[in-house]
Amino acid sequence: MKSCYDLNPEDLVIENQGKIAVVASMFNGDVTRELVRCCLNTLKQFGYQKNQVDVYWVPGAWELPQTVRIVAREKNKNDAVIAIGCIIRGETAHFDYVAGEANSGLGEVARSVGFPVIFGVLATDTWEQAWERASESGGNKGEELAKAALHMIKLFRRIQ
Structure with missing residues (x-):
C-alpha cells in the first residue's frame, strides 16, 4: 500500500527532539497494540528513546479525546500527541x-x-479490514502515524 508518508527519511529527522505522547485505546486491543508497536518502532528508527515517548492506555475510542486534551494541557511537554484506536462496526x-x-x-x-494531534483511529466494517490496515505486513498505519507526527512537528517548527 502506498502512503502519503513515503518521504525521504532524511526529511523526517528532527533535531532537538522533544517528547511525543501516544494515547491508545485498549478496545480491539490486538489491532491497537499492533498500531502502537509499529508506531513506536518507527519513532525508534528516527532516534526517539523510550524516555521520549509516553504511552497512555484508555478503555476505548470514546475516551481518546478527553485524555488527549489532558495530555495536551501539559504545556511544553510534548511536541505531538498521537491518538490510536480501532472501532469495528457491529x-x-x-x-x-x-x-x-x-x-x-x-x-x-x-x-x-x-x-500536532495525529488522528489514528481506524473505523472499519470488519476485524479483517482493521488488521489489514494495522499490521506491519499490511497497511502499517502505525508507521504512517509516527511519520505524520514527525512531518507535522517539523512543519509547526518551521511555521512558528
Missing part, C-alpha cells in the same frame, strides 16, 4: 456514535492546541 448504531464522537472530539482538541 449490528447496532453504537459504532456511529463512538466513531463520530472520537472523530469530532479529536478534531476539536487538534484545533485548540498549538502542536
Whole structure:
C-alpha cells in the first residue's frame, strides 16, 4: 500500500527532539497494540528513546479525546500527541456514535492546541479490514502515524 508518508527519511529527522505522547485505546486491543508497536518502532528508527515517548492506555475510542486534551494541557511537554484506536462496526448504531464522537472530539482538541494531534483511529466494517490496515505486513498505519507526527512537528517548527 502506498502512503502519503513515503518521504525521504532524511526529511523526517528532527533535531532537538522533544517528547511525543501516544494515547491508545485498549478496545480491539490486538489491532491497537499492533498500531502502537509499529508506531513506536518507527519513532525508534528516527532516534526517539523510550524516555521520549509516553504511552497512555484508555478503555476505548470514546475516551481518546478527553485524555488527549489532558495530555495536551501539559504545556511544553510534548511536541505531538498521537491518538490510536480501532472501532469495528457491529449490528447496532453504537459504532456511529463512538466513531463520530472520537472523530469530532479529536478534531476539536487538534484545533485548540498549538502542536500536532495525529488522528489514528481506524473505523472499519470488519476485524479483517482493521488488521489489514494495522499490521506491519499490511497497511502499517502505525508507521504512517509516527511519520505524520514527525512531518507535522517539523512543519509547526518551521511555521512558528
